[in-house]
Every structure is written in structure tokens, then in C-alpha cells.
Amino acid sequence: MKSEELTETDRTDEADFVFKPVRPVQSEGQAPCQLNCPCSTNIRDWIAPIAQREHTGASLREAYEEAWTRIVDHNPFPAVMGRICPHPCESGCNRIGKDGNVSVSALERFLGDWALEQKLRLPRLDRESRDESVAVVGAGPAGLSYAYQMARRGYRVKVFDWHPEAGGMLRYGVPKYRLPRSVLDAEIARITELGVELCLGVRIGTDLSLEELKADHQLLFLGLGTQQGRLMNIPGENGASVWVGTDFLERYNEGHALSLGEHLVVIGGGNTAIDVARTGRRSGARVTVLYRRQLEEMPAIDSEIRHAREEGVDFEDLATPLEISRDASGALRGLTVQRLHPGKQDDDGRHVPQAIPGDTYYLDASAVVIAISQVTDWTGLEDAESMAGAETTRQPDSRLTLGGDVLRLGIASQAIAEGRKCAEQARGEPPNSLLADKTLPTVKVDHYAGADSVNLTEALPDERLLSPDLETSHTISENEFLAEVQRCLSCGSCLGCYQCWMYCNAGSFTPLEQGGPGQYFSFDSDLCEGCGKCIELCPCGYLSPK
Ligand SMILES: Cc1cc2nc3c(=O)[nH]c(=O)nc-3n(C[C@H](O)[C@H](O)[C@H](O)COP(=O)(O)OP(=O)(O)OC[C@H]3O[C@@H](n4cnc5c(N)ncnc54)[C@H](O)[C@@H]3O)c2cc1C
Ligand code: SF4
Ligand code: SF4
Numbered sequence: 299m300k301s302e303e304l305t306e307t308d309r310t311d312e313a314d315f316v317f318k319p320v321r322p323v324q325s326e327g328q329a330p331c332q333l334n335c336p337c338s339t340n341i342r343d344w345i346a347p348i349a350q351r352e353h354t355g356a357s358l359r360e361a362y363e364e365a366w367t368r369i370v371d372h373n374p375f376p377a378v379m380g381r382i383c384p385h386p387c388e389s390g391c392n393r394i395g396k397d398g399n400v401s402v403s404a405l406e407r408f409l410g411d412w413a414l415e416q417k418l419r420l421p422r423l424d425r426e427s428r429d430e431s432v433a434v435v436g437a438g439p440a441g442l443s444y445a446y447q448m449a450r451r452g453y454r455v456k457v458f459d460w461h462p463e464a465g466g467m468l469r470y471g472v473p474k475y476r477l478p479r480s481v482l483d484a485e486i487a488r489i490t491e492l493g494v495e496l497c498l499g500v501r502i503g504t505d506l507s508l509e510e511l512k513a514d515h516q517l518l519f520l521g522l523g524t525q526q527g528r529l530m531n532i533p534g535e536n537g538a539s540v541w542v543g544t545d546f547l548e549r550y551n552e553g554h555a556l557s558l559g560e561h562l563v564v565i566g567g568g569n570t571a572i573d574v575a576r577t578g579r580r581s582g583a584r585v586t587v588l589y590r591r592q593l594e595e596m597p598a599i600d601s602e603i604r605h606a607r608e609e610g611v612d613f614e615d616l617a618t619p620l621e622i623s624r625d626a627s628g629a630l631r632g633l634t635v636q637r638l639h640p641g642k643q644d645d646d647g648r649h650v651p652q653a654i655p656g657d658t659y660y661l662d663a664s665a666v667v668i669a670i671s672q673v674t675d676w677t678g679l680e681d682a683e684s685m686a687g688a689e690t691t692r693q694p695d696s697r698l699t700l701g702g703d704v705l706r707l708g709i710a711s712q713a714i715a716e717g718r719k720c721a722e723q724a725r726g727e728p729p730n731s732l733l734a735d736k737t738l739p740t741v742k743v744d745h746y747a748g749a750d751s752v753n754l755t756e757a758l759p760d761e762r763l764l765s766p767d768l769e770t771s772h773t774i775s776e777n778e779f780l781a782e783v784q785r786c787l788s789c790g791s792c793l794g795c796y797q798c799w800m801y802c803n804a805g806s807f808t809p810l811e812q813g814g815p816g817q818y819f820s821f822d823s824d825l826c827e828g829c830g831k832c833i834e835l836c837p838c839g840y841l842s843p844k
């Protein structure tokens with residue numbers, strides 16, 4: 299509109315208008331996926347080398363290798379975690395409101411598998427070897443993560459475990475249909491290739507004392523996990539055909555045949571209970587899970603509950619056994635079950651179940667597995683027991699740290715993170731995790747093109763039951779992988795879209811010669827006219843108002 303064409307009202311508005319300059323700052327923000335990953339994996343920053351490889355000129359192989367190297371900085375088990383992690387990273391993904399979260403775990407699994415096929419080796423941080431020797435008790439994810447982080451820093455590391463093979467609950471708990479042992483073995487082998495020595499079949503506390511370990515090693519880490527399943531303290535639970543969940547899975551995973559009879563009843567609602575139930579279906583039994591709260595409060599991974607249902611597992615919630623009955627010969631016959639109502643909510647918002655007086659029923663059963671909780675076996679290690687549960691893992695003996703399930707029952711990515719953090723503490727390094735001073739960026743999701751999320755394909759329930767060890771889900775294809783990496787919004791980190799450069803009339807942005815994921819342009823505030831257009835256009839929130 300030319301000025302002569304302005305109406306009287308327009309003229310008044312124009313006269314009142316005071317220009318307030320808005321200038322940008324370039325600042326990296328915290329991506330919510332990393333914030334939610336217990337392992338603090340820098341997801342955005344490992345996706346970027348692949349998604350932005352056209353800008354950097356990297357070959358596909360170079361980009362994959364860079365991405366994998368960034369993942370293993372935090373987590374040496376991408377192929378394992380890409381399969382079994384309940385992926386809390388995805389729950390806060392900024393793409394959810396648009397067309398579904400980025401399938402981070404599917405990407406992690408693809409890259410983990412690719413690296414195994416390519417036989418990539420874990421990178422060392424220090425070429426120098428150190429004199430100090432390190433002992434790790436427990437070859438689960440916590441102990442192996444600690445061992446890996448110390449070995450790549452040049453330490454001599456010995457890992458002790460009383461099991462005949464390494465892996466902890468990943469081997470003796472998680473069933474093979476969720477985690478093929480070839481994948482677990484290969485990711486563990488990479489850690490031993492760094493020089494980590496495995497001393498298996500040795501129980502610390504009985505075969506070898508903690509004091510002996512302290513005499514031979516300068517630093518110690520205890521990743522004992524929780525190996526002892528708890529019983530319920532109800533009549534009839536001690537006897538044939540009743541197992542605790544961890545023993546049941548361990549025996550099954552070691553290849554022992556378990557005689558379950560016609561109907562297996564599983565008590566509990568966590569991952570162990572669901573793994574037992576699905577394993578029971580693979581052994582040919584009818585399976586019922588009894589859970590004392592409401593189904594929607596079950597702590598097990600949602601997709602596992604869905605798979606269990608697909609495989610024919612029945613669920614009865616708000617129910618708990620009062621007694622397990624046996625006949626005169628001691629053979630298990632069934633359970634007396636108490637019905638419950640949800641009760642009042644506790645401080646965590648969970649309902650505290652209450653018995654409904656007089657409301658009981660009888661359930662026939664040929665086997666029972668109690669999978670309600672697990673505790674650590676501290677035999678011979680009582681001196682260290684007082685450290686468990688302490689907020690800081692370096693008290694009272696500064697040479698000794700603890701991490702993983704021994705501190706609190708959790709998931710594998712937490713155990714891996716704790717192993718890493720203890721290694722960083724031992725070296726006096728700042729934690730390689732979240733950067734507290736970073737803010738969550740405002741991402742303009744409408745600026746990005748829509749694209750559907752990739753879904754894992756799964757074997758049909760009948761096929762799964764016919765082949766008990768068959769992996770139930772498949773790794774995505776390379777085409778799916780490459781499409782999915784493009785869906786990442788690069789929240790809080792410059793992705794090189796050129797919008798600021800194109801639309802800045804003042805020419806404040808200049809392409810960097812060495813620009814790459816995270817920063818592609820320099821910004822000259824002296825040239826900036828303060829129009830704020832670049833902030834408005836920057837999709838990922840890397841440019842924000844000063
Ligand atoms: C059935 C089941 C299913 C699960 N599913 C999932 C899942 O899908 N996703 C997920 O993220 N997490 C899952 N978890 C949880 C996950 O497995 C654990 O959080 C994780 O393994 C804990 O790691 P950790 O190293 O602390 O302990 P563990 O894995 O328990 O390893 C501890 C190791 O210490 C050894 N040890 C103990 N005491 C001694 C001693 N005195 N001397 C020598 N060695 C010793 C044990 O033999 C064991 O190998 C599951 C757990 C179970 C039980
Ligand atoms: S470890 Fe789990 S939470 Fe972390 S990036 Fe992998 S899938 Fe996501
Ligand atoms: S879009 Fe990418 S960077 Fe943003 S939260 Fe999702 S995975 Fe993370």
C-alpha cells in the first residue's frame with residue numbers, strides 16, 4: 299500500500315508504532331529426548347550426522363560410523379538397548395503432536411546391528427595405559443558399562459561374576475525371543491576386545507572376599523543387581539511347582555525343561571511377570587497373570603503386555619492369592635484368590651488395593667510363579683551393604699562405588715548410566731550427561747513437512763509360539779531408517795536449513811567454512827537490523843530472542 303492510500307485510522311496506527319528491535323542469539327537447547335533417556339544419550343546429536351550428511355558431504359558409511367561412535371560414548375549396547383529399552387526418550391519427543399514421535403529405539407537398533415555387521419570396535423579415549431587396576435563385581439549392564447568406561451580410559455579391568463556367562467539379567471532374565479543371545483554376545487565381546495578380563499564362576503563374598511579384591515585392585519565397582527526373587531509368605535508357597543520369577547527365567551534361559559502342567563498362574567505386574575507369562579505360553583501352558591492393582595497401573599512395558607495378550611495370556615487384575623493348595627501327595631492343585639478394590643491413592647497417585655471382605659474365589663493351577671520383586675544377595679558382602687540406597691555412590695569408602703539395580707530396581711539403561719557415572723567420578727571428570735544450563739527450545743513443528751513414523755514389524759503370535767526363541771520383532775530396513783532420521787526436528791540445534799541466511803535483508807548471517815550439525819552460520823550483531831525475522835523462521839529454536 300502506498301502512503302497516499304492510507305486511511306485516517308492507518309495514519310494514526312503508523313504514527314503510534316514504535317519499532318522495538320529483536321535480535322537473535324545462537325544457543326543450543328536441551329532436546330527432550332536426551333532429557334528423558336536414563337542413559338542421557340545425545341540422540342539429536344547422533345542422528346544429525348546422518349540426517350544432515352548432504353550438508354557435510356559425508357558418505358553414508360562415514361555418517362553411520364560417526365553416529366554410532368557418538369552413541370557408544372554413553373552406551374556400549376545400542377543393539378541391545380534398541381531392542382529391550384522401554385524407550386522413555388520417545389515419550390517427550392517434540393514430534394508427537396505432529397505425526398508421532400521419532401522412533402529412536404528403532405533407529406538405535408538399526409545402527410547397533412549395522413555396527414555389529416561391520417565389526418566396528420569400541421573407541422578408546424586414552425592411548426596411555428594406567429597403572430591402577432580395577433575390579434568389577436557383576437557382569438550385568440552396570441558392571442560392564444563401568445568396565446568399558448574404565449578400560450577405554452586406559453585402566454586394567456577385571457570383571458568377576460558367579461554366573462558362567464556375562465550379561466546379568468540381560469542373559470538370565472530377559473528371554474531370547476526379545477534379545478537374541480548372538481546380539482548380546484557380540485556387544486559384550488567388543489568390551490572384552492578392549493582388554494577387559496572376565497573372571498566367571500567366581501562369587502565375591504564367598505569364593506573371594508572383598509578384602510582380597512581391595513588388596514589386589516585400586517578401584518572397585520559393585521554392580522550386584524538383584525538376583526533373589528521374593529516369595530509372598532503365604533501357605534503352600536514352599537514346595538514343588540512354585541518358583542520365583544528370576545529363578546524360573548534363569549532355568550528356562552539356561553535350557554532346562556520346566557514341567558508346568560496345564561495351567562500356570564503368574565503373580566505380579568512387572569517385566570519379570572510378563573516375561574514369565576510369555577515364556578509359559580511358549581512351553582505350552584495356559585497362563586493367567588494375577589495382579590493386585592488395576593491393569594493400567596502395571597509397571598511392565600506396555601508393548602510387552604500387548605504381546606502377552608496377543609499370545610493368549612489372560613490377565614486378572616485387583617486379585618491376590620491368599621493360599622496355594624496341594625493334595626495329599628503335595629502336588630499343586632490351585633490358589634485361593636482374594637478380590638481387591640483399588641483403594642485410596644497414595645502420594646505417587648497409585649491406588650492402594652484393599653481386600654473386599656468375603657470376596658474370594660478358587661483358581662485351578664498346575665504351577666505358580668511369584669514375580670513380585672527381587673532383592674540383592676549380600677552374602678559375604680555385608681560391609682558394602684550399607685552403601686546401597688545411599689544417594690551418593692562413593693560413601694563411605696572412596697575406592698568403592700555401586701551402581702545399577704543394587705541401588706534401586708530399574709531398567710538396563712539406568713544401570714548403564716550409573717556404570718558410566720561412577721567411572722567419570724573415579725576419574726574426577728564432569729558427568730558426560732545433561733547440561734543443566736540448557737533450556738528446552740521452542741520448536742516450530744509446523745515448519746517441517748509431515749511424514750509418518752516407522753513401525754517395527756512383528757512375527758505373528760502363532761509363529762512366535764511355534765518357535766519359542768524366534769525374535770518377535772524385526773530391525774527396520776535401511777530405507778525406513780533413512781526416512782526416520784529425517785523426521786528428527788533437531789530440537790535446539792542448528793540443522794542448516796538456511797532460512798535465517800535467506801531472509802535476513804541485512805546479511806547478518808555468513809555460512810561457516812567448517813559449518814556442520816549444530817552450527818552452520820556465524821552471526822554478526824553489528825549488521826543486524828533487529829527485525830526478528832530469523833527467530834520467527836528458525837524451526838528448531840536454535841535462534842532465540844536476546
Ligand atoms: C525378567 C526381567 C526382564 C527385564 N526386562 C527389561 C527390559 O525389557 N528392559 C530393560 O531396560 N530392563 C529390563 N529389566 C531390568 C534390567 O535387566 C536390569 O535393570 C539390569 O539388568 C540391571 O543391571 P545390573 O548390572 O545392575 O544388574 P544385573 O543385570 O542383575 O547383573 C548383576 C550381576 O552381578 C552378579 N553378581 C551378583 N552378586 C555377585 C557376587 N557376590 N559375586 C559375583 N557376581 C555377582 C550376578 O551374577 C549378575 O550377573 C528386566 C529385568 C528382569 C529380571
Ligand atoms: S537407551 Fe532407551 S531411552 Fe535411551 S535412547 Fe536408547 S531407547 Fe531411548
Ligand atoms: S524431534 Fe529429534 S531432537 Fe526433537 S525430541 Fe524428537 S528425537 Fe529428540
Ligand code: SF4
Pocket residue numbers: 791792793794795796797798799818819832835836837838840841
Ligand atoms: S534458521 Fe536454520 S540455518 Fe538458521 S540458525 Fe535456524 S536452523 Fe540454523
